Amino acid sequence: MDFWIVASLAAFFMGLSKGGMPIIAMLSVPLMALIMDPALAAGLLLPIYIVADWYTIYLFRKxxxxxxxxxxxxxxxxxxxxxxxxxxxxxxxxxKLLLAAIGIYFVTDSVFKRLRRKQSPARPADVPRGAFWGTVAGLTSYIAHSGGPPYQVYILPQKLDKMTYLGTTAILFACINLMKVGPYIWAGQLTWDSFTQSLWLAPMALFGAWSGARISKILPERIFYLLIETALGLMSLKLLYEGLTG
Structure with a gap:
């Protein structure tokens, strides 16, 4: 019984993050780690991520x-x-320490610019930066399930409108999570038993994604991006703590 309560909460929080509330995502794997091995927890959550990914694409497809x-x-x-x-x-x-350093530097730089009231012009999408940070996001998502910080370091300076940011994020991470299925099966992190459990938890993730989308759509754009930067900072501090303590 404890397993299903904790797993349902983790799935719901993960769905909220997919719907546009990124801070909540940090609770999913740590919650599951209370009741099972973190690597197996990541494997259990992967199919739920994929279900939520495609529902999120539907929500932000425009x-x-x-x-x-x-x-x-x-x-x-x-x-x-x-x-x-x-x-x-x-x-x-x-x-994790490298990811923490990248995230903390980006957030600190943004805060100081805001305090100096210095507005940087929006940076266009470019191949050199995108290829580098996209590769880092794929690598860190596979190894540490933390593709968000490098992706945000690349995408946030572009100052996309809120809905374009959400749609782009949904499609990219849906693709990345699909890419991880084969390797996870090969490594034994994703099994038939864990997949069956994921199916039972998927409705909670979908409900979370729906709830997160409703909240993110009514948030003012300035507050939304402040929330993203806050999430990046908190995630970076969490990664710093994990990297230092092992």
Whole structure:
């Protein structure tokens, strides 16, 4: 009984994040880690992520950045392949520390610019930066399930409108999560038993995604992006803590 209560909450929180409330996502895997091995928890949640991903695409299908997706999806695929080939050689804690440093630098820079009231012009999507950060996002998503920080470091300076940001994010991470299915099965993280459990939890994730989308659509754009930056900062601090403590 405890398993299903905790797992249902984790699925709901994950769905909320897919619907546009990113801070809540940080609770999903830690919650599941209370009752099972974190690697197996990630495997259990992957099919639920995929179900929520495609529902989120449906919700935000009217707005997305085609140019960004053309750059980021191939780059993320390269990152996933690198992650699969190097997962046994890359210390997870070192990767978490690197992600934490990237996120903390970006958020700190944004805060100081805001305090100085210095508005940076929007940066256009470009291949060199997109290829680099897209590859890092694919790699870190595969190894540490943390593709958000590198993606946000690339996408936030573009100052996309809220709905375009949500649509682009939904499509990109739906693709990345699909790329991870084969390797997860190969590694034994995703099994038939865990897949069956995921099916029972999927409705909670869909309800969470629907709820998150309703909230994100009514949030003012300034508050929405402040929420994104706050989530990035908190996620970075969490990764810093995990990287230092192991």
């Amino acid at each position: 707005a997305f950045s085609v140019r960004n997706l053309k750059i980021l999806i191939p780059a993320a695929f390269v990152g996933v392949v690198i992650g699969f080939l190097s997962v046994s050689h890359v210390p997870a804690n070192a990767l």
